[in-house]
Amino acid sequence: MIYPSPLEHKQQQSRAPGRSLQHILFSAMLLVLAVHIACIFTIGQIWHISNTSERPISPALGAVYAHQSTSTQSSRSSSSPYAPLANQASGQNQSIDAYIDHMTQTQKIGQLLMLPVYTNGYNSVLNQPLQQWDIANVIIFTQYGGALMPSTQSGLAQLGHDLQAHANQRLIVATDEEGGTVDRLAPYYGSTPSPSSLAAKSDTKQVYAQARQNAQRLLANGINANLAPLVDVYQGGAIDQSRMFGSTPGDVIKYAGAFLDGLQQNGVQGTLKHWPGIGSAPVNPDNGLSSITHSQAQLNSVDFAPFRALLSHQPGMIMTTHVMVPAYDSHKPASLSPVLINQVLRGQLGYQGVVVTDQMEAGGLLQFMQQQGYSNPSQAIAEATVQAILAGNDIIECPMAPDRQAAVVNAVTSAVQSGRISQDRLHQSLQRIIALKARMGLISLS
Known part of the structure; x- marks a missing residue:
């Protein structure tokens, strides 16, 4: 490995603040770009859902959606370590x-x-x-x-x-x-x-x-x-x-x-x-x-x-x-x-x-x-x-x-x-x- 001379090391240290500022500006630009892409994706999803919601859903599929929604709400609203009630009932039936x-x-x-x-x-x-x-x-x-x-x-x-x-x-x-x-x-x-x-x-x-x-x-x-x-x-x-x-x-x-x-x-x-x-x-x-x-x-x-x-x-x-x-x-x-x-x-x-x-x-x-x-x-x-x-x-x-x-x-x-x-x-x-x-x-x- 070749180490920098004392002079080169001193010059690198003097340039470090400038490089840090460039790095910060570059990171900020990437963050703005990511947010922009996420917004476009979200708008697309909303458009898709609004159009899909007008289509009739079969009773069976509707039951699945309802079950998934209920399970999600249950897991979010409770910190209980136990399984959702539906699963408990299913387990008892078994x-x-x-x-x-x-x-x-x-x-x-x-x-x-x-x-x-x-x-x-x-x-x-x-x-x-x-x-x-x-x-x-x-x-x-x-x-x-x-x-x-x-x-x-x-x-x-x-x-x-x-x-x-x-x-x-x-x-x-x-x-x-x-x-x-x-x-x-x-x-x-x-x-x-x-x-x-x-x-x-x-x-x-x-x-x-x-x-x-x-x-x-x-x-x-x-x-x-x-x-x-x-x-x-x-x-x-x-x-x-x-x-x-x-x-x-x-x-x-x-x-x-x-x-x-x-x-x-x-x-x-x-x-x-x-x-x-x-x-x-x-x-x-x-x-x-x-x-x-x-x-x-x-x-x-x-x-x-x-x-x-x-x-x-x-x-x-x-x-x-x-x-x-x-x-x-x-x-x-x-x-x-x-x-x-x-x-x-x-x-x-x-x-x-x-x-x-x-x-x-x-x-x-x-x-x-x-x-x-x-x-x-x-x-x-x-x-x-x-x-x-x-x-x-x-x-x-x-x-x-x-x-x-x-x-x-x-x-x-x-x-x-x-x-x-x-x-x-x-x-x-x-x-x-x-x-x-x-x-x-x-x-x-x-």
Whole structure:
């Protein structure tokens, strides 16, 4: 390497400031040129978009654009390390599908059934439905409107524990704890206020507090789901007015919503009932076949309104009942109607959660099935159970008698094996049930 002489080095140093100024001016010119080019490119893009936006976009492509836009906005507006909600939902669906893939057909069918339990303690009679049939849901029930069994609170807690311990699958354990005339826990804790008396206090905090206390008591006895609250709007029908939170949709939404929150925010899943609303029913569906004569406009503005409004509270389940609604379906009761379940409840209202039936031994359902030529109650309930699944129900409340339970299990199994209940239809209900059980902490999807 040849180094400059001291004189040349001194001359180079004296020329350095001039060279720096030239370099700065040259860099500035390049920057101006780059900005100019960028402006031209941006103007071109704007022109292209304005012309393209006038062209029709296919629905599929529009959905892609909307998804991309939503994802971009989500990632910009949140610093959360978690994936966007859509991706989380997709991931959960994959986990649910993987869980279902590992189930036997017997286990799958068992997820769609709810076993009524009326006993003073766990006994061998329960082994067949819980272990051989793999029934995965139970309701601690009464017989003919009597008190719950066991007769003591400690016995009830032991029963709740034993049911989970003996079952092959983790159970939704439910009961009807409405308060007032339907107060399953009253023998153990004393009576609780009816929905109408709670609403009469005009204090949602008191309603919430009562539901929270109910939830604590239910959980203490191994019960993780409550088939309440009623969201029927009282309109002079045969159902006891005290079981309802009001005679206007607004009151029902306000107070039933507080009750639902009090349950679900304290560990117990709630159930909105009785879809499609039976506040005007002239006969209780438990006793006989009844008809709701409202127009579609009336149904949407009054009877459906509380169900629609409370979907934002994410109810664990919605219960269908056995009542005719000719404005929508003049051929089948709501519990067996694809129109009222799939088209209206799921399609029109947008509910995508678990749908559970009211008791399948109800007088209204048996009367309807008798009209269809099913005079034998076991056969009537078995066939109605298959129709209820086809209509969109996810969990079917089984009959009490063991021979009728066997008829139901055999009918559903045969319907699945023959393809009458398709694998796709079965999978739809399983997805909803497993998602609910994961939300309840009963199963892990990881």
